[in-house]
Amino acid sequence: MNVLAFPKGKPMARGSERVEMSHGAGGRAMQRLIADVFHAAFDNAELARGEDQAVLPVAAGRIAMSTDTFVISPLFFPGGDIGALAVNGTVNDVAMSGATPLWLSAGFIIEEGFAIDDLKRIAQSMARAAKAAGVTIVTGDTKVVERGKGDGVFINTAGVGIGAPDIPLGAARIEAGDAILVSGTVGDHGVAIMAHRAGLQFETTIESDCAPLNGLIAALMASGARVKALRDPTRGGLSATLNEFAQAASLGIGIIEEAIPVRAEVFGACELLGLDPINVANEGKLVAVVDARDADAALAAMRAHPLGQEAAIIGTAHADPHHFVTMRTRIGGQRMIDWLSGDPLPRIC
Amino acid sequence: MKHLTEYRDADRARMIAAAIGREALPERRYRIMEFCGGHTHAIFRYGLQDLLPGNVEMVHGPGCPVCVLPAGRLDMAMRIAEMPGVILATYGDMMRVPGEKGRSLLKAKAEGADIRMVYSAADAVALARDNPERQIVFLAIGFETTTPPTALAIRQAKAEGLANFSVFVNHVLTPAALAAILGQSDDKDADDRDMVEIDGILGPSHVSVITGYEPYEFATKAYGKPVVIAGFEPVDVLQSILMVVRQLNEQRCEVENQYIRAVGTGGNAIARKLMADMFERRQSFEWRGLGWIADSALKLRPEWQAFDAELRFDVAYRSLAETKSCECPAILRGQKKPVDCKLFAKACTPETPLGACMVSAEGSCAAYYTYGRHREAAA
Numbered sequence: 001m002n003v004l005a006f007p008k009g010k011p012m013a014r015g016s017e018r019v020e021m022s023h024g025a026g027g028r029a030m031q032r033l034i035a036d037v038f039h040a041a042f043d044n045a046e047l048a049r050g051e052d053q054a055v056l057p058v059a060a061g062r063i064a065m066s067t068d069t070f071v072i073s074p075l076f077f078p079g080g081d082i083g084a085l086a087v088n089g090t091v092n093d094v095a096m097s098g099a100t101p102l103w104l105s106a107g108f109i110i111e112e113g114f115a116i117d118d119l120k121r122i123a124q125s126m127a128r129a130a131k132a133a134g135v136t137i138v139t140g141d142t143k144v145v146e147r148g149k150g151d152g153v154f155i156n157t158a159g160v161g162i163g164a165p166d167i168p169l170g171a172a173r174i175e176a177g178d179a180i181l182v183s184g185t186v187g188d189h190g191v192a193i194m195a196h197r198a199g200l201q202f203e204t205t206i207e208s209d210c211a212p213l214n215g216l217i218a219a220l221m222a223s224g225a226r227v228k229a230l231r232d233p234t235r236g237g238l239s240a241t242l243n244e245f246a247q248a249a250s251l252g253i254g255i256i257e258e259a260i261p262v263r264a265e266v267f268g269a270c271e272l273l274g275l276d277p278i279n280v281a282n283e284g285k286l287v288a289v290v291d292a293r294d295a296d297a298a299l300a301a302m303r304a305h306p307l308g309q310e311a312a313i314i315g316t317a318h319a320d321p322h323h324f325v326t327m328r329t330r331i332g333g334q335r336m337i338d339w340l341s342g343d344p345l346p347r348i349c
Numbered sequence: 350m351k352h353l354t355e356y357r358d359a360d361r362a363r364m365i366a367a368a369i370g371r372e373a374l375p376e377r378r379y380r381i382m383e384f385c386g387g388h389t390h391a392i393f394r395y396g397l398q399d400l401l402p403g404n405v406e407m408v409h410g411p412g413c414p415v416c417v418l419p420a421g422r423l424d425m426a427m428r429i430a431e432m433p434g435v436i437l438a439t440y441g442d443m444m445r446v447p448g449e450k451g452r453s454l455l456k457a458k459a460e461g462a463d464i465r466m467v468y469s470a471a472d473a474v475a476l477a478r479d480n481p482e483r484q485i486v487f488l489a490i491g492f493e494t495t496t497p498p499t500a501l502a503i504r505q506a507k508a509e510g511l512a513n514f515s516v517f518v519n520h521v522l523t524p525a526a527l528a529a530i531l532g533q534s535d536d537k538d539a540d541d542r543d544m545v546e547i548d549g550i551l552g553p554s555h556v557s558v559i560t561g562y563e564p565y566e567f568a569t570k571a572y573g574k575p576v577v578i579a580g581f582e583p584v585d586v587l588q589s590i591l592m593v594v595r596q597l598n599e600q601r602c603e604v605e606n607q608y609i610r611a612v613g614t615g616g617n618a619i620a621r622k623l624m625a626d627m628f629e630r631r632q633s634f635e636w637r638g639l640g641w642i643a644d645s646a647l648k649l650r651p652e653w654q655a656f657d658a659e660l661r662f663d664v665a666y667r668s669l670a671e672t673k674s675c676e677c678p679a680i681l682r683g684q685k686k687p688v689d690c691k692l693f694a695k696a697c698t699p700e701t702p703l704g705a706c707m708v709s710a711e712g713s714c715a716a717y718y719t720y721g722r723h724r725e726a727a728a
Contacts, residue, residue, distance in 0.1 A: 198468055273468075274442075276394075324723045331583045332361040333396020335720040 019114040024144025034142060035336050041123035046138040054138035056103055064099035066090055067158035075152050077196050079207030081124035082155055088212045090159040091133045095214035096230040098169045099161030103236050107141040111150035124286035171248030173228040176316045179295035181288045183302055184310040185261040186238050187277030191269045206265050211284030216307045225294035225299030232286050238278040239337045241287050242325045252320025257329050259314045356582030365587040366400035373594050379405045382683050383551040386413030386711025387581040393720035408547050408683035409713030412525050414491045415442050416705040421639040421670040422519055423448035426488050429662045430462040437464045438473035439488040443595040445647035446708045449669050450500040470502035477514035486631050486658045492517040494555040497620040500627045503656050515658040518648055523556050524564040525645030531572045547683050549593035552578040553606045561616025562604045569602045580608040627653050627700050635668055638677040675704035680713060687717040688725050694718055
């Protein structure tokens with residue numbers, strides 16, 4: 001891994017507005033790109049060392065680590081962009097363990113011809129997201145691939161957090177009777193992307209919920225509620241996360257449709273696109289499983305946080321040899337909630 | 350959206366369900382076939398079966414255009430898509446449908462074919478406009494609901510002189526499928542009629558907006574099955590079930606319309622004229638699960654053949670064998686339930702569909718698998 005090095009050359013000349021193969025070749029052009037785009041945005045002491053690694057202080061205890069790669073299209077969408085997503089996605093994955101995320105790495109695979117202004121925009125968005133989440137981007141890497149061999153830019157981030165609980169939070173800790181909470185409206189991110197791709201117009205623009213959840217998690221943990229598991233329902237949405245929990249805990253999960261918060265415009269877009277909001281991706285929501293006795297305290301703590309104002313208790317875990325996730329529908333019937341078999345594809349009629 | 354929530358109102362649904370419970374005679378069975386995949390989807394998505402008394406049973410019909418498209422037609426689409434310079438444009442839920450040896454459009458795309466998902470036929474015309482150097486082929490499927498938009502798209506392409514646009518037509522006709530189910534197919538024999546175990550029918554909603562009531566009269570007259578044209582929302586479906594129960598109790602047998610907010614007696618004459626001007630019936634068409642059915646599908650009339658992708662790319666149909674021991678034909682006719690099939694939830698799942706009823710979310714096997722397996726586990 002190459003570090004995002006300290007600037008050595010001159011600032012990039014005007015007119016060279018697109019990424020060229022030379023920007024990934026290890027020479028001056030690459031150094032300038034790194035300095036002008038990434039170092040300018042991420043500026044911090046670790047990067048300024050200019051070494052091939054970051055060296056970070058850790059106290060005794062456990063660290064949590066995670067990595068994620070972002071290959072989305074479009075790169076810029078209502079409510080966010082690939083940069084914010086790459087920071088928040090990894091921050092959230094680390095935070096779901098109960099640890100405090102502190103450091104990120106960032107790897108870029110850039111397609112030849114990509115506009116440098118767009119790359120700057122992405123780097124600045126990452127810097128803002130990192131600041132908001134209280135993390136530092138301490139090391140990174142840049143590669144350029146030939147035109148046609150990438151889709152603009154791909155970003156990988158890895159994150160490290162400290163202070164993970166001795167017994168990590170996780171699905172295996174879930175017991176029958178535990179309460180299931182969701183931190184807010186579901187489906188916002190996926191519908192924002194799909195509506196944008198499909199060119200759908202609504203009275204208000206549906207925005208991605210892309211946000212760092214470490215603050216919300218800290219508030220939840222500080223409430224003293226016995227939290228068993230946390231997960232952010234990204235790809236596959238709420239239904240995938242609940243099925244992962246049921247499988248890993250060898251339990252059934254029952255939820256109440258009426259209790260699940262869904263924005264009216266997301267509901268409307270899902271109707272048009274033939275999708276179900278519970279199958280659609282989120283980027284700023286979490287599902288929490290807590291001891292039933294602490295459900296109200298956990299709910300109050302989440303609702304007191306700006307990112308959890310619409311939190312709700314949506315169901316409970318129970319013994320079930322089949323590990324099914326079921327839902328009581330608005331109408332009063334029961335149905336299963338299954339994993340999706342692939343991408344959510346719109347129905348035709 | 351207020352309009353929609355009204356038809357999903359829990360209190361109204363419970364009231365109607367209670368009326369069904371009161372009025373269904375305990376000494377008889379009510380086997381009601383919902384024709385459309387949209388109905389099947391609503392029944393499972395809202396768990397409507399839980400609100401019905403045990404002797405009112407829903408039988409899931411063949412009204413899922415994705416499900417009934419045979420592997421041979423899909424194979425033709427893939428052959429077209431693989432030709433140099435072609436972009437195949439299709440509705441999203443066609444992408445995963447298995448063709449020969451389980452090969453789908455998604456797999457063909459992964460292998461290099463340029464296949465794009467569109468939300469409407471008009472989007473495919475836009476692709477043709479934006480890519481003058483490429484051949485854009487729209488994979489058109491669906492019952493009478495999606496046929497008029499295809500016709501409009503072709504007219505638009507003609508008006509704009511888009512010579513690089515063509516359509517691979519797979520539009521099929523609802524009454525023909527219903528007739529096949531009721532035993533009136535090509536190869537009918539006397540026993541066939543006795544085997545169809547349904548007492549009444551929930552008729553298509555969106556299709557009837559176009560066709561009106563008339564195409565369903567034969568079901569009441571020749572087969573003695575009451576038909577209620579039903580909307581797709583849970584309150585619509587329950588109310589329509591109640592209407593069928595009442596017809597059966599009162600020994601009436603007629604075409605009734607629950608979906609009055611959208612369906613008029615005569616349907617949409619303008620849309621039908623548009624279809625009639627551009628399309629004519631194929632002599633016969635193969636359906637997945639139902640076999641060859643005469644007069645059951647459409648093709649472009651000679652004067653529009655310049656837009657016919659089958660002719661432009663010279664691909665011929667060949668019939669491909671369906672999976673052995675798949676019970677789809679019996680399930681589509683209401684003679685068996687998905688769980689009666691040996692393959693269900695074992696070899697055949699939404700990830701690895703082997704038969705017609707599992708390929709689309711609206712197929713009855715897929716709906717059972719996705720929404721209803723807890724029922725079998727509890728039983």
